[in-house]
Amino acid sequence: MLLNQDEVRQPYESFHGWFKDQDAHELASKANEAETFFRRTGITFNVYGQQEAAERLIPFDMVPRIMAKNEWDKLAEGIEQRVEALNLFLHDIYHDQEVVKAGILPARLLEDNDAFLPQMIGFTPPGKVYTHIIGTDIVRTGEDQFYVLEDNARTPSGVSYMIENRETMMQMFPELFAQNRVRPVETYPHHLRRSLEAVAPPMCEGKPRVAVLTPGIFNSAYFEHSFLADQMGVELIEGSDVAEIDGRIQMRTTEGYVPIDVIYRRIDDAFLDPRAFNPESMLGIPGIMDAYKRGAVTIANAPGTGISDDKAIYSYMPEIVEFFTGKPAMLENVPTWRCAEEDSLRYVLDNLADLVVKEVHGSGGYGMLVGPTSTKAECEAFAKKLKEDPQNYIAQPTLALSTVPILAKDKLSPRHVDLRPFVLVSDKVRIIPGGLTRVALKEGSLVVNSSQGGGTKDTWVLRD
Incomplete structure (x- = not known):
């Protein structure tokens, strides 16, 4: 928000002036009002592996993150380039594998990789679209540089919180939206349905019939599944509700x-079809892969897209983007050491206390080591896991992430953030102006995941 003690960054000028005129106690009561709203609406997420308070409210901070139009336009251009490259990459690895033949990507990253599905080899999804919905995690450093932290192209979650955060802010502070020209995010369900209908099989x-496939009420993101189905005006289904006929x-x-024409699935590949994948799955639809390959149904996102979420493959994304688009990547990766490589492993082991180490297939902030906040014993225990299975890990430097203000008691206080913009791909690329700020x-923490104690806030992209 502030360039220095007395100078306000341009996008925040209007909000800063408004905030100075507010009563701190009244704002604190508004925070309680927001929590009541979330509780009444049922906006919760489940935390696996914890018996106490397994179902929680996601913490919400009422100070919006505000981005100027020129900042967003530059970021959106880089995101569009990246998601176009991701779709071209996925088509290539399931067909000619030119990216491997050209020496851009080692073949070993596809071989014996559970996220690479042989069932998709030679098959092209309707519209040649693999990743219909993408949530690209972006971080910004103190030097004002955007980096891609990871690509979420399998079943990205969080969009319901983006929409509900906006609705809550508009209810509590309508005057702010009268004073600031904020681009809408609440149109996402409309664009999602249009995007899904555009890739009908x-x-x-006639008019495509769309449905959202959920694992059921015990899934951590079940609220989002039901929310999106309701907002799109489509059916929310479980595997037991449908059959191949x-x-x-x-x-x-x-x-x-x-018949259902397009299924927005929120089930992982392994459980999608017991005939094609895990025969013990009770969540999926027997025969859906055969119907998919016959052109009888579209699955969004396509099976096999999870390979692009692999953090080892992520480390090659700048080269992959340039290979498929013919232009250097507009958005940089966070520098990454691949622990499968001997020299990199040696460096990581020697510098564990300064690095962030992640599982190649990990998500949600689990299975990782944040060196600067870990004890010597924790680093030593993690070093042992690294030596036992180096191919399962990558490492990155601890970035000086940018901060935005939160309301801490009765004053503004800086906290670290990331950003997950949501992208829809079908007949065109649609990037929702904003996203989920986590x-x-x-204080001082770099872990933003809700399952690890993080919260969310509304993200504003100004029109001008």
Whole structure:
């Protein structure tokens, strides 16, 4: 918000002037009002592996993160380039593998990788789109440089919080939206449905019928599944609600079975089809992969897209982007050491106390070591895991992440953040102007994941 003690950054000028006129106690009561709203709406997430308070409210901070139009436009251009390259990359690795033949990507990163699905080799999804919904995690350093932290191209979550954060802010502080020209994010469900309908399968006749496939109420993101289905005006289904009939995936209704054309699945690949993948899965739809390959249904995101979430493959993304677009990557990666490489492993082991080490397939802030905040014993224990299975890890420097203000008691206080913009890909690329800002509510913490104590805030992109 501030360039120095007396100078306010331009995007925050209006908000800063408004905040100075507010009563701190009244703002604190507004924070309680927001929590009541979330509780009444049922905006929760589940925390696995913890018996106490397994279902929680995600903490919400009422101070918006504000971005100027020129900042956002530059970021959006880089994101669009990256998601276009991701789709071209996925098509290539399941067909000719030119990226491997050209020496850009080592073949070993595809071989014996559980996220690479042989069932997708030679098959092209409708519209040649693999990643219909992408949540790209972006961090900004103190030097004002954007970096891609990771690509979430499998089943990215968090968009419901982006929308509910905006709705809460508009209800509590309508005057702020009268004073600031903020671009909308609440149109996301409309754009999502249009985007999904645009990739209907060849067998679709008439207006495509869309459904959201959920694992059920015990999934950590179940609120989001039901929220998006409701907002799009489509059915929320579980595997037991549908069956393969006459070569189509059909949903049971009071009037009999009706075909579904596009399924927005929120189930991991392994559980999607017990005939094709895990035979013990009770969550998926038997025969959906056969129907998919016959052109009877579109699955979004396509099976096999999780390979692009692999953090070892992430480390090659700048080269992958340039290989497929013919232009240098506009958005840089965070510098990354691949522990599978002997020299990199040696460096990581020698510098564990200064690095962040992550599992190649890890997510949600689990299975990682944040060196600067870890004890000597924790570093030694992690070093042992690294030596036992180096291919399972990558390491990155501890970045000086940018901060934004939160309301801490009765004053503003800086906290570290990241940003997850949401991108829709079908007949065109649609980037929602804003995204989910995740904030580390603990002073000095760099971990923003809600499952690890982080919170969220509304993200404003100004029109001018």
